[in-house]
Amino acid sequence: MIKDIMIRLILVLSFFFAYTCFKAIQINPLHQYTMILISFVFFASMVSSIFINRSRPEVFKTPWFMILSWVGSTFMGFWGTYIMIAIPIDIVAVGYAFFNHGVSFLTSNAHFGIFLLALCMTVFGFISVVRGPKIVKVNIPIPDLHPSLEYIRIAQISDLHIGPTIQSRYVRRVVEKTNELDPDIIVITGDLVDAHTESIKQHLQPLSDLKSRHGVFYVTGNHEYYWGMKTLFSELRNVGLTILENENKIIEINGSKILLAGIPDPMAGQLGESFRPDLKKARFTQIKTDFNILLAHRPDPYSLAEEQGFHLQFSGHTHAGQFFPFSLLIPLAHKFYRGLNRHGEMWLYVNPGTGYWGPANRFGIASEITLATLTKTS
Structure with a gap:
C-alpha cells in the first residue's frame, strides 16, 4: 500500500514539475x-x-533548513497562485487552438504578464x-x-501550524493580540502544530502566557x-491548555452554566x-446547563451538533482556501467554510486560520484571531 502511494505521489509530482x-x-x-534549471x-x-x-527532525534548528523552508514555502505560494491562474x-487556449487550426491567442508577452500577475x-x-493575524x-x-x-467574550485561535516558518516570534504576537482582547474564554480549534514535538517544544512556550478568566481549551x-x-x-498541558477529547467542562459564570465540549479530529x-x-x-452531562458550545476542528459535524443541543460551534480547518484563487474552490468541499453561519x-x-499551512501566502484571505461576543436577542 505504501509503495502504491509513493508511486502515485511521484507521478503527480513529475506531472507538476513537467508542467x-x-x-x-x-x-x-x-x-x-x-x-528548466531555475524551475528544478x-x-x-x-x-x-x-x-x-518529517524525516530528519534533528536538522530543524539548523540555519540551512530554515532558509530552505522559507524559500520552499514562499515559492509554493507563488507556484500555487501561478498554476491556478x-x-x-491553458485549457481555454487549447480549445481555441483546436477550432483555429492550431493558432494560439497566447503570446510570449501574455505568458510573461501571467507570471507578473x-x-x-x-x-x-x-x-x-x-503582518500576522487581524x-x-x-x-x-x-x-x-x-x-x-450576555457579553461573554470568547477568543478563538485556529490552524496556527507552529513549525518550520511559524515559530516563537509569531506565536508571541498571537498571544499578545489575544490577551489584549481580555477574553472570558480562549478556545484553540486544532492544527496547532506542524512538526515533531521535540523540534517545536520551545515555540510552544509562549502559549503559557495566554490569559482568560475561565481557561484555555484545545x-x-x-x-x-x-x-x-x-x-x-x-x-500542551504544561503550557496550560485544557485538552477536550470527547469530553466537556462546565464553566459557571454568575450563577449560569456553560457546557464547553470538544471532540478530536476524525484522524x-x-x-x-x-x-x-x-x-x-462529549455532550453528556447530568448537570443542567444554560448554554452549550462545541469545539470541533472541522465544521462538518454541525448537523449532528445541532441535534445534540449545542447552541454554538467553533471550527477551523478550511483556511477559507488560504489564498486566492484557491479560495474559489473551497465552497466545493465545505458548505460552511468561513465566518459566522447558521x-x-x-x-x-x-x-x-490564525497562521497558515505550506505556502507563505494569504492573498485575499487574511489570518485571523476571532473574538465572539454572546448577545441577547428578544
Whole structure:
C-alpha cells in the first residue's frame, strides 16, 4: 500500500514539475535550459523542505533548513497562485487552438504578464503573512440568552501550524493580540502544530502566557496526528491548555452554566476506534446547563451538533482556501467554510486560520484571531 502511494505521489509530482518547466520555458523561450534549471531548484526546495521536516527532525534548528523552508514555502505560494491562474487559461487556449487550426491567442508577452500577475499577488499574500493575524469581532445573537451570559467574550485561535516558518516570534504576537482582547474564554480549534514535538517544544512556550478568566481549551486537528500525539499532549498541558477529547467542562459564570465540549479530529481514529470523535459522549452531562458550545476542528459535524443541543460551534480547518484563487474552490468541499453561519437553531463560526499551512501566502484571505461576543436577542 505504501509503495502504491509513493508511486502515485511521484507521478503527480513529475506531472507538476513537467508542467512547471513547460510554463517557465513559455515565459523565456530563448533560455530554455536556464528556465528548466531555475524551475528544478525552486521546485526541489518546495518539495524537499516538507520531506526533510518529517524525516530528519534533528536538522530543524539548523540555519540551512530554515532558509530552505522559507524559500520552499514562499515559492509554493507563488507556484500555487501561478498554476491556478495558468491551468484554466491553458485549457481555454487549447480549445481555441483546436477550432483555429492550431493558432494560439497566447503570446510570449501574455505568458510573461501571467507570471507578473501571479508574482504581484504572491508578494501581497506574503506581506499579509508577515503582518500576522487581524482581529475579527463578531456578535453571536442568542434568543433567550441568560442575562448573566450576555457579553461573554470568547477568543478563538485556529490552524496556527507552529513549525518550520511559524515559530516563537509569531506565536508571541498571537498571544499578545489575544490577551489584549481580555477574553472570558480562549478556545484553540486544532492544527496547532506542524512538526515533531521535540523540534517545536520551545515555540510552544509562549502559549503559557495566554490569559482568560475561565481557561484555555484545545481540541486536536488532523495535522497533530501526522506528527505523533504522545509527547505533544504533555507539552500542551504544561503550557496550560485544557485538552477536550470527547469530553466537556462546565464553566459557571454568575450563577449560569456553560457546557464547553470538544471532540478530536476524525484522524484520531488511526489510534483506534475508541479515539474517534463521539459527539454524544462529549455532550453528556447530568448537570443542567444554560448554554452549550462545541469545539470541533472541522465544521462538518454541525448537523449532528445541532441535534445534540449545542447552541454554538467553533471550527477551523478550511483556511477559507488560504489564498486566492484557491479560495474559489473551497465552497466545493465545505458548505460552511468561513465566518459566522447558521444551521437550524445553532450558530457555527469557522475561523480561516490564525497562521497558515505550506505556502507563505494569504492573498485575499487574511489570518485571523476571532473574538465572539454572546448577545441577547428578544
